[in-house]
Every structure is written in C-alpha cells, then in structure tokens.
Amino acid sequence: MDLSKIANIGNLSLVQVAMNTLTNRAEGLPGLGVLYGxxxxxxxxxxxxxxxKTQANYMRLSSVLSKKTFLEKIAFEIGANPSxxxxxxxxxxxxxxxAITNCPxxxxxxxxxxxxxxxxxxxxxxxxxxxxPILLVGEEQMPNKLKKYERFHGRVLSWIPALPVSMxxxxxxxxxxAPKLRIDDVCCITL
Numbered sequence: 001m002d003l004s005k006i007a008n009i010g011n012l013s014l015v016q017v018a019m020n021t022l023t024n025r026a027e028g029l030p031g032l033g034v035l036y037g038x039x040x041x042x043x044x045x046x047x048x049x050x051x052x053k054t055q056a057n058y059m060r061l062s063s064v065l066s067k068k069t070f071l072e073k074i075a076f077e078i079g080a081n082p083s084x085x086x087x088x089x090x091x092x093x094x095x096x097x098x099a100i101t102n103c104p105x106x107x108x109x110x111x112x113x114x115x116x117x118x119x120x121x122x123x124x125x126x127x128x129x130x131x132x133p134i135l136l137v138g139e140e141q142m143p144n145k146l147k148k149y150e151r152f153h154g155r156v157l158s159w160i161p162a163l164p165v166s167m168x169x170x171x172x173x174x175x176x177x178a179p180k181l182r183i184d185d186v187c188c189i190t191l
Contacts, residue, residue, distance in 0.1 A: 015035065015160075018035060019033070019054070019133065021033070021157065022104065022157060030154075030155040031127060031132065031157060032124075032134055032136070032152070032155045033134070033135040033156065033157060034110075034135070034138065034143060034158070034160065035136070035138075036137070036138050036140055036142035036161060037140055038162070041164060041165075043162050044137065047106045047137055051106055056103055056106055057074075057077050057103050058077070058106045059105070060108045061112045062109065062112060063115075065112065065116070067118060068086075068087050068090070071090035071122075072090060074105070074126075075090050075097075078098060078101070078105070080098075081093060091125070091126070094126060094130070095129035099132060104133040104135060105126075105134045106135045108137040109137070110136035110137055110138040111138045111145065113136070114145040114149075120146065120152050121152065124149075
C-alpha cells in the first residue's frame with residue numbers, strides 16, 4: 001500500500017490514539033480494543049496504514065476460518081514457527097512470538113469470530129498468554145455481539161467507534177482521490 005496516496009482523515013488518527021492507549025497502558029490494565037463502525041468508514045484502511053507504519057501484525061479474517069486455520073494464518077503473519085503442526089503447537093508458538101515481540105495484533109472483519117464457536121475465547125486466550133495488545137475491527141454491532149462473551153468483554157480497555165466522514169475529511173479525500181473535485185464548506189460539489 002502506497003501510504004503517500006492515503007487520505008489522512010480522522011479515523012487514521014483515531015486508530016493511532018487507540019493503539020497507543022493499548023500499547024502504553026498502565027501495568028495491570030487489559031490490552032484488548034475494539035474498533036467498530038458502519039461499513040465504508042475506512043476502518044480497514046486506517047488499520048492497514050497503522051500496521052504498515054508501525055510493523056503491527058494485521059490479519060483480515062474470513063468466513064471459512066476454523067480454529068486451526070485461524071492459528072495457522074496468525075502464525076504465518078507474525079513469523080511464529082510451531083514445533084508441532086497441531087492447534088496446540090500453533091497456539092503456543094503464537095503466544096511465545098507475540099510475547100517476545102510485543103507487536104500488536106489487529107484482527108479485521110472480527111465479526112466472523114463471533115459467529116464461530118470458541119473463536120472469541122481463543123483470541124482472549126492468545127491475549128492472556130501473550131499480554132500483547134489485540135485490536136478487533138468490526139461492524140457497528142460488534143460491542144453488542146461481544147456482550148455474551150463476558151470474560152472477553154470485561155478485558156476490553158478501549159471501545160473505539162469509527163467516525164463518519166466530516167467536512168474536513170471530505171475535502172482531504174477529494175484532494176487525494178479526485179483532485180479536480182471541489183467541495184465548498186456549504187457542501188456544494190462542483191467539478
């Protein structure tokens with residue numbers, strides 16, 4: 001991703017602040033965060049930009065992930081080498097690698113975790129074993145979906161609602177993606 005071609009809108013700053021809160025938290029505070037909001041708010045772009053700038057670990061989830069494939073993909077992303085190629089081996093290698101590097105893990109499309117038995121608890125187990133910040137990124141109902149997982153929900157330090165595009169954001173977006181487009185302060189669009 002060419003970072004020079006990314007519009008620096010409010011949600012980029014929001015992700016930076018949220019991740020700083022998680023990584024610089026006081027001893028004893030939980031290190032889980034949830035960034036949530038409507039589709040199209042730029043959550044994915046903002047987290048990818050953050051990951052690229054900071055070397056944080058980023059993984060986009062999908063509907064086809066099982067526990068083992070989830071762990072395999074995280075292990076690949078973070079460079080963990082399990083001694084055995086089973087679920088337990090991947091889990092141990094991931095937790096060890098995250099604890100050593102302390103590089104945050106960003107899990108995008110995290111709504112898929114909620115729809116699969118045991119996945120939210122698996123993420124909590126990874127966090128508990130590594131104490132490395134983990135940010136879940138999901139749609140606007142993500143906080144409500146996570147309420148039924150009390151042990152996870154209670155460990156979330158930061159609930160971050162993604163922001164809709166402001167007038168300032170729209171002007172920045174236009175400069176980057178549609179330089180011939182002009183947006184007046186009264187919201188008139190001219191070409």
